[in-house]
Structure formats: structure tokens, C-alpha cells
Amino acid sequence: MQLRGSKQAMVAGGAALAALALAACSSSSSSSSSSAPAASTGASTAASSSAPVSGTINAAGSTFQTNFQQAAIQGFKATQPGVTVNYGGGGSGAGRTALYSSTVLFAGSDSPIPAKEASKVPAGKTVLYFPVQIGPIALAYNLSGVTGLKLDATVLAGIFQGTIKTWNDPAIKALNPSASLPSTAITPVVRSDSSGTTANFSQYLVDAAGSAWKLGTASTISFPASAHAANGGSGVAQAIKATSGSIGYVDFSTASASGLSAASIKNSAGDFVAPSPTSAAAAASQVTPKANLTFLAVDQAGAGSYPVTYQSWDLVYAQQPSANDAALLKAYLGYLLGAGQQLLTPLNLAPLPSAIDQAAVAQLSKITAAS
Amino acid sequence: MSTVTKADPATPAGSARPLSAGRRLGDRGFALLALAAGLLVLVILVLITLSTAQQSANWFSTEGFSGIFSTVWDVQNNKFGPMAFLFGTVISSLIAIIIAVPVSVSIALLLTEVVPRRWSRPIVYLMDLLAVVPSVVWGLWGLIVLVPWLQNTVYSTLSSWFNGVPVLGNLFGPPFSGTSFMTAGIVLAVMITPIITSLAREVLATVPTTDKEGAYALGATRWEMIRGAVWPHSQGGVVGAILVGLGRAMGETIAAALLIGSVPQVTSHLFAPGYSIPAGIANLFPEASGEFRSALIGMGLLLFVITILVNLGARGFVTRSTRRNKGTA
């Protein structure tokens, strides 16, 4: 009886290994270029250091940046094969915390360091903000038979506060006279976790809807109970996809990857603009950043500007303990600000306007080594 | 007479000599090593308690004792009442237990009483297979396969049937969502079934055969034998096994994080989305900082204490039951 058991076990184990090997061999393994589309090097501003460096950069933070960072890491390998960059995501809060304890060399953050965290920055260290990407926040919706939905800030405030309850509400009808809007109930989909997307979307509502929006702006908002909350941008996208009559705010690259339709939003010039890398870039080009390169790209003027646009920075300490770390950071950040910017549009993100990009590149020289 | 001296049988070879210093030292050394390894368990448990308590001190001191029992979870206004998460943990685990217990105990009885030994092996293999599927795979499958099916087929029909029904409507009526307490409970039930089954089997195996044979001798059917001879001996132990399963369900993180709906709310509607403590920590920790983070760690400490109590109770039941049965085999 014992032999029988072990024989059964061996047969099963052999079968499992054989199955895995068979699947591996028989699946079409057409050799494909496994690297990202080769970033044309040297095309942009001269910050990319040409001297080869080697080492490891550990980074973490904003999940909004993850796609861009992953593409950039692949592209950067082509120019600097001796450098390993690890970007772990984990959220802006986690990234900033890791930066305060110096467990990472740079942190991706969708917002500047909030006031209550200011004390966590070690004494004698200044944080430099390097803007790296701009992206539109799409108002994605799931409403069969309706395309090209047009909305504005007041209507959005009503939807997300629960005062506008059905799709055929007169306020929505007024903006979409030619659309056949059903009487379906509106299910607003919101983020249940703390996120820069919520912060920037609510900031837009504060700026553009004025007194119609009563919930303020923050990374987490207490939406009314009728709102369906989901975890993460992709959670929101999944919820919108699964629920007919729903509408939610989610970054545009996630929305388009999920195949969702996005509404055109009225900007401050009175035009209804659809989210796209171009319209986000147009909004960003209207921005004058502060001296430390922080800015808000929401509700910008200009005809083609998409009003709900947001941005993300990489935070670095100006004072680096080792010369090699300083060199690594300059090389990688220089790549992100230079050749790497071309990786953004295929990801449905927008590159930085050239004025901001040049200012950021100039800021690279502020990274110094303590020795 | 040969010059070889034969060993004197009256003198056991070598053992009458006192141990050399080296051997004694080696023996002491090994004993200390073993003691250190054993103490490591206590050290780790104490360290976990201390580190989580220290990290959550910020939250405890801000919220105060009453704040711990609040259900208000309002991050924007710095209100971190954990009760909604605790509620979700308890509800999803209870659902899991209600589904898993009859199934697990039945299978355990099947293996010990019904199935002849040579045929029990394939069943045991299958239960092993069930146990070895990682929780993240259950979560992945649940999210992509089970959730859409449940939302569009099961929950929508059930909640429309129960809509408006007096008591059951509050449990099974709308609102509903594919990711909900019920979905998490179902998948948790599948995950804890192998644990409860294997522990229950161990307990059932300690029932003295004389009692069982005596019941048969009196003309009992198998079911009557189980009720009359097996159950009284093993009920404590089976309850202990169930409590271990409960502890596992309460602590399960990844499957719950993907399937429970991520909305901290206290509601009687089982098909509505909710949140559990481990799922909350897994999903919210990355973006949290300051008091928010401290609150999450505090919830983790709360869960730690609760699962320890549940497991203490479980072990108490099991040891009491098996101790009674030892020596009577």
C-alpha cells in the first residue's frame, strides 16, 4: 500500500513537470523584441550624462508613475547597462516614507510633501521636486448607446454629491441635446483608498465648480453612500466596466486600457475637450510652476486644455552622501527628463512642456555629493 | 594463553568512564541551542506585540478608548474608527464558517468512518491539493471568474427575489456587488475547509474503537454509531478544529483584499461590499502616512490579539478532548 502511494505521487509529479514543459515548448514562442520601443537617445536636451555609471537605484512611490518608470527602466538600460533601477510602486505615501528613512534614492509622488509630513525630512536635507509626467484624469462612463458625452464641473459636482441621480436629468440633457439619455440611475464610482487622482479631481471641482462642490479637496474624500467605492485606479475601471450606468474618475491610461469611454469636459475657455495626451500637454503648457517646480495643472486656460489634468514628481534629496549616488540620480533623472519623455505618449500620458522640462533639467545640477 | 584481552562482560564497554569534558560541553551546547530555538518563538511573539503596539501608539492616544469602538472611518477628517473593518472581518469569517463546517466535518467523517482505508488516499490527496492552492490564486480566480458570474447571475436574481421580504430582504436584498462579504466568505470557506477537515480527522481518529464496535454490536446503523459513539468523544476537539479554521479565515489577507469590495461600511446586506482588517491593511497601507498608518497598524494589533484568543480557545478545546481520549484506545 505504501509503494502504491509513492508510485501515485511520482507519476503525478512527473505528469505535472511534463505538462509544464510541454506547455512551455508548444506555446508559440515567436522571438520578439522584449524590450520597450527603443528610445531614440540623444534627441533631447543635453542632460543625459554620457559617462557610463554603474550601481543600483532603489525607488518607490506613486503607482501613477509605474508604467512610465517601467518603460523608462527598459530604455535606460540601453544607454547605461551598468545601472539597475528598481521602481516598486506602492503608493505616494509609501514612497515618501521610504525617502524619509533613506531606504530609496528617489520617491515618486503625485503631490508635494504635505505640511504634516514636513517634520519628517531629516535636518539639513532639502527635497528637490522633479516633475516627470502629466496625465489626464478621465471621467469614464458605462452607458450603452451614448458616445461623446459632454459634462462640466457643476454637473460633475452634482453627480458625485448625489444630487443628480439619473442620466436623463435636465442638467445633463442641457449639455448633450442630441444624445438619447436613458432614465438609468447614475452610479458614481470613486476611490476608496487615498490617491493623488482623488486629490487632483477634487481640486478641479473646487476650482471650477465653486460653491456647487461642498466636499473640499483631499486625497480621500467622504463621498455620499450612494457612490460605489473601489480600490485603486484599476478597481475603479473594473467597477465601471461591470456596472451599467456608472461613471467614475480614473487616470486616462487605465481607462483606455480598460476600453472605457471618457467624457469631454468643459474647460475654462468654454470648450468641451476630450482627454488625450495632447489636451493634457496643452493644459500643462499654460502652467507657471513655483520656484521649486511644484504646480497644479487643473482647470487651466487655453482652448485645447483638458481641465482635469494631473502631474507627478520624483522627489530627491539635494544632498547625496555618495558621489556615485549623485551621478546615478543625475543620469537616470536626466534620462527621464530627456529621451524618456518620448515614452509617455504611447502610454497615454503627456510629456512635460519644454519650459518646465528645461527648468527641471537645470535643477539637476543642484544634486550634490557631500564628499 | 593469548595476549588478547577479551572484554569482561561484566564491564559494559566504555560507558563506565566518566564523560570527557569535550563531550559534556558539546552536550550542554546542543541543549542551549535547542533552548534558544524554542525561546525564539516567544521572542518573536513578544517583538510582534511590542513593535505593533509602539507603531500604533499614536493612533491609540489620539482616538482614545472610545474612538477604538467607533465605526466612523473618515480619512479626510482624521477619523479612524476600526469597527467597520472588524465587522467585515467577523461577517466574512462567519459566512465562511457556516459554509465550511458542515462540509469539512462531513468529509472528515467520510474519511474516518465511511471510506475503507485503501480508498481514502485519493480523497486525502484531493484535500491536500485544495490546501496547496495559494491564496493569491484563489483571489485571482475569484476576481476574474467568480465575481462576474456571482454579480450578474446569482446576486442579481437572488436580491430581486428577496427585495422587500421582511427579514431576509435585509440580508439578501439589494444593494449587491460582485465583490462583497458573501463572495469573500465563499472563497474563504473553500480555503479553510482542508484545515478543518484535517484537524477534525485527527480528533475523530482518537475515538476508541471499542465504543464504535460496541455501537455496531448493539445494532446501530453507521449514522447512529456516529451520533452516539463518535460525536460525544470528539465534539470538543471538532469545535477546536472549527475555531482554528475561524482564526485562519479572520487572518486571511489576499483573497479578502481582492474580493471583499473595499468599502468600509457596517450593513446587514451580505451581498454588499465591505472591508476586513487584513484587506484594509494590504490595500491602504501603501498610501497611508502619519496617524492613518498608525491606525492601520493598530487594527493589525487588534486582529492579532483576537486571533490569538481564538487560537488559545481552539487549542484548549482540542487538548481537552484528546487528553480525555488518550489511554482509552
Next chain:
Amino acid sequence: MAAVSPQPGGIDLRESSGWRRTKNQIATVVMWSAFALVLIPLVWVLFTVIQKGASAISWQFLTGSPIPPNVMPLSFPGGMWPAILGTLEITGFAAVIAIPLGVLGAVYINEYGGNGWLARLIAFMADVMTGVPSIVMGLFIYTVWTLHYSYSGMAGSFALACLMLPIVIRSTYEMLLLVPDELRQASYALGATKARVTLTVVLPAAVGGITSGALLAVARAAGETAPLLFVILSTQNTNANLFAGANTALSTQIFANAQSPYVGAQARAWGAALTLIVIAFILMLGARLITARFTRYTR
């Protein structure tokens, strides 16, 4: 066979009456249906994982590096080699830590502790520790290690080792109990020290059961996600160095990809899930094989 009428004052040897027999049959049917019920999700999940994962698995998948999610030639969803290497290394190192310590701990409880309060306390606490939520282990290692020494695969190993330790202690303890005392007494009679008895007689006698228990603990650890979430900083690069630098694992990759909307992500998740299940399955089979072949003393 003609019904036997009951002897006066004797036991009724006839078949049990209709209702009792029916109850018995119902009970049997219920028990078998419980088993069938539990098979449904098992078969469903395995079928789904194999069906969806097999199309993602290829030699490149198993040995290649990941590619960014939006850039995906449809035939190749990106490689999982960093994750596979990470899982094997992190789990392997966790096993190296937890198994010897667990065996030694069980040796203390069983051989040295006797009936002392310390041994009973340790045994009780080891049982209690099996129930600690895995996320708490992860938070623990995050606060005491990662915040001070940065992310590394080793931190993940520590977290997994904390998870495995009580499981190994418990199963080793059960196996040591089964080794007959006569073996120990005979060795003492030959003049061996306690350490020698344990190392050369008791442990080898129980090695089959100990190894299979350890393999099952490793299988459980390989599939764990929560302890690793905050301590290894999921990276896309292959990092063979366990002690420095961020690392990644199959379980965390599945968790991340499961929630990602990009087309390649789902394929990656299923492929990784299939790989992970095969690894865990092989470990489990190894445990069963060893139990069948090498265990000398069973219950």
C-alpha cells in the same frame, strides 16, 4: 433469506427498520455530496488556471524579463524569470532559517523540556503562532527591518520564516512523539549523551516525517503574498542577490497583475499562477512521496 423472528427476550438481529435505514442513507448521501461540493471549486480553479495559464507559458515566459505593460506583442506577455528566481530564493532562504530552528525548537520541547512549564508554554505559543495573520508578520518585519535596512529579498525570507517556524515546530514535534522511547533508552544504555541520542538516533528515525512536514511548510510559504507585500519592493529586474536590493516574487506579481487593466497583465497573472501552483504541487508531492517511502513510524 427468510426474516428471522426475534428470540424471546433476545437481541433483534433483523435489518434496521425503514426510517432508521433511510436516515443512515441520507447521512451517507450528505457526506458524499459535501465531498462533491468541495471538489467543484477545486476543479474549477485548477481548470481555469491551467487553461488560461498554459497559453501564457512559454520558454520565454519562464526565463525572460518583464516588459512594460502597455508595450506588449500579443504573443509574448512578458517574462517572469525575476519573479520565479525571487520566489525560489526567498522561499529557499526562509526554509534554511526556519527548518533547522523549527526542528531544534521541537527537539527542545520534546526531548529537553520534559514536563516543565517552559516547554509547555513554548509548545502552546507555537500552536498559537500558527494562527497569526500573515499580514501581521509582514508589518512586523517592515517595522523592525525594512525601515532600517531597506528592501531586500532577505527581509522577505525573514517574514516567511516567521510564518514557517511554528508549522515546522508543530509537525516535527508530532513526529518526534512517534519515535518509540525504547530507542532512546537503548541509546542511553550504550552511554550516549542526550545530544548524541537526539542527533544520531531520534532525528534520523523521524526524518521522513520531519522532511515531509518541512516541505509542506515550504509549499505554504511559497504561495504567501501578504508577508512580502511591504518588505521586498516588487521590482522588474532580476536580482540574484538575496541580501541587498529589492526583489520580487511570483505571489506579489500575481497580486499586482490581477488588479491591472492592461491586456498583458491578466495573461501574466495566469501564467504566474500556473507556475506557482506547479511549484507548490511538486513540493506537496515530494512531501507525500517521502511520507510514503521513508517514514518509519506512523500513527
